[in-house]
Amino acid sequence: MAEQTVPEGFTTEQLAYVEDLAATITASGVQRMPSRIYAAILVSEEGSMTAAELAATLRISPAAVSTAVRWLTQIGMVSRRSVPGSRREQYVVDSDSLIRLIAHDTRALQSWVVGFGRGLGVVEPDGAAARRLTELQEFFGFLLEEMDGVMERWYARTRQQGAATPTGQPSPSRAARNR
Amino acid sequence: MAEQTVPEGFTTEQLAYVEDLAATITASGVQRMPSRIYAAILVSEEGSMTAAELAATLRISPAAVSTAVRWLTQIGMVSRRSVPGSRREQYVVDSDSLIRLIAHDTRALQSWVVGFGRGLGVVEPDGAAARRLTELQEFFGFLLEEMDGVMERWYARTRQQGAATPTGQPSPSRAARNR
DNA sequence: CAGGAACTTCACGATTTTGTGAATGTATTT
DNA sequence: AAATACATTCACAAAATCGTGAAGTTCCTG
Numbered sequence: 001m002a003e004q005t006v007p008e009g010f011t012t013e014q015l016a017y018v019e020d021l022a023a024t025i026t027a028s029g030v031q032r033m034p035s036r037i038y039a040a041i042l043v044s045e046e047g048s049m050t051a052a053e054l055a056a057t058l059r060i061s062p063a064a065v066s067t068a069v070r071w072l073t074q075i076g077m078v079s080r081r082s083v084p085g086s087r088r089e090q091y092v093v094d095s096d097s098l099i100r101l102i103a104h105d106t107r108a109l110q111s112w113v114v115g116f117g118r119g120l121g122v123v124e125p126d127g128a129a130a131r132r133l134t135e136l137q138e139f140f141g142f143l144l145e146e147m148d149g150v151m152e153r154w155y156a157r158t159r160q161q162g163a164a165t166p167t168g169q170p171s172p173s174r175a176a177r178n179r
Numbered sequence: 180m181a182e183q184t185v186p187e188g189f190t191t192e193q194l195a196y197v198e199d200l201a202a203t204i205t206a207s208g209v210q211r212m213p214s215r216i217y218a219a220i221l222v223s224e225e226g227s228m229t230a231a232e233l234a235a236t237l238r239i240s241p242a243a244v245s246t247a248v249r250w251l252t253q254i255g256m257v258s259r260r261s262v263p264g265s266r267r268e269q270y271v272v273d274s275d276s277l278i279r280l281i282a283h284d285t286r287a288l289q290s291w292v293v294g295f296g297r298g299l300g301v302v303e304p305d306g307a308a309a310r311r312l313t314e315l316q317e318f319f320g321f322l323l324e325e326m327d328g329v330m331e332r333w334y335a336r337t338r339q340q341g342a343a344t345p346t347g348q349p350s351p352s353r354a355a356r357n358r
Numbered sequence: 359c360a361g362g363a364a365c366t367t368c369a370c371g372a373t374t375t376t377g378t379g380a381a382t383g384t385a386t387t388t
Numbered sequence: 389a390a391a392t393a394c395a396t397t398c399a400c401a402a403a404a405t406c407g408t409g410a411a412g413t414t415c416c417t418g
Contacts, residue, residue: 011301014302021294045302045303047307108207112203112207115199119200124224129222129224132273136277150329
């Protein structure tokens with residue numbers, strides 16, 4: 001029962017997990033390819049992979065990698081890193097990038113607030129519809145506000161834990177700005 | 180400039196807004212038809228519409244209404260209500276249903292927690308990948324926990340406002356800071 | 359109890375989406 | 389400076405999705 005391996009050092013077990021995790025990510029709205037790529041890099045021991053490695057591991061074309069990576073870097077789930085001695089680029093996933101993405105992705109919530117707000121101009125003032133729209137608008141606005149406090153508490157908690165459990169790893173809080 | 184109307188009492192202005200709001204909803208992952216239907220009912224003064232009204236207003240087939248409504252009721256964005264003297268059913272939207280949906284939709288967050296957890300079984304123990312997976316798992320678990328507090332504060336706030344401003348005027352609000 | 363109205367389900371056609379191969383662009387190395 | 393190695397873009401084909409019409413089912417009405 002020697003560990004089955006594939007070109008880039010993933011065991012078949014790990015490969016299966018990558019697909020499994022990708023499915024979960026896909027279920028929350030991300031397209032298939034970006035999900036698979038994100039999952040693969042996340043699971044890789046180094047936390048980074050090159051385009052060629054991704055193509056070989058996931059059995060997809062370089063074109064698919066390119067397209068998916070472009071999307072991933074645009075929204076900030078993955079960052080690029082140039083490798084000094086090579087033309088190759090590495091695509092990096094650190095856990096913080098996803099966390100920050102969720103924390104600061106106010107765009108989604110804001111578009112709801114704006115969207116409901118617009119409705120107040122077209123329905124009967126003080127009517128039942130206006131009341132519904134107002135409540136929803138306020139709720140999403142409230143979530144927006146609350147997100148700050150939530151993240152504050154998260155970072156407080158991680159600081160505390162980070163001090164308690166020295167894993168011998170340099171703090172991963174620094175992430176590369178993409179582009 | 181008499182108000183242009185369509186069969187079910189929507190002005191063209193309102194119809195345009197319905198499509199606009201539907202687009203926002205669609206942008207966050209909901210399919211087109213469910214989004215349009217939800218938007219239409221939400222904007223309707225009564226907060227409820229029949230299948231026939233929906234079909235006429237949105238110019239779609241009864242089949243499309245049926246399919247979309249089934250999905251909407253399954254996830255809880257819309258509820259059904261039988262009309263006493265008729266075979267017709269009404270589909271109801273109240274602002275609370277969406278709010279509760281978001282508040283209690285722990286399934287999404289939980290599947291992330293579970294998903295990351297599974298990964299810990301296949302990566303090198305105490306390695307960098309394991310550290311990433313653990314942090315993400317903890318983060319989503321944290322969000323799950325925090326959701327309770329957030330909703331508690333929301334309901335406290337609405338109770339307060341309900342007493343103070345019956346029409347639901349948006350009052351300057353501050354983010355909660357305390358635990 | 360027959361007729362019909364309302365909703366649902368099913369199979370199909372049309373549209374949209376998605377990934378590939380080939381061509382193109384760009385930077386590094388010799 | 390030419391060659392080469394990566395990465396990206398484009399057009400197309402395959403595949404998945406979506407909405408419709410028609411048939412089916414269920415429950416009211418007369």
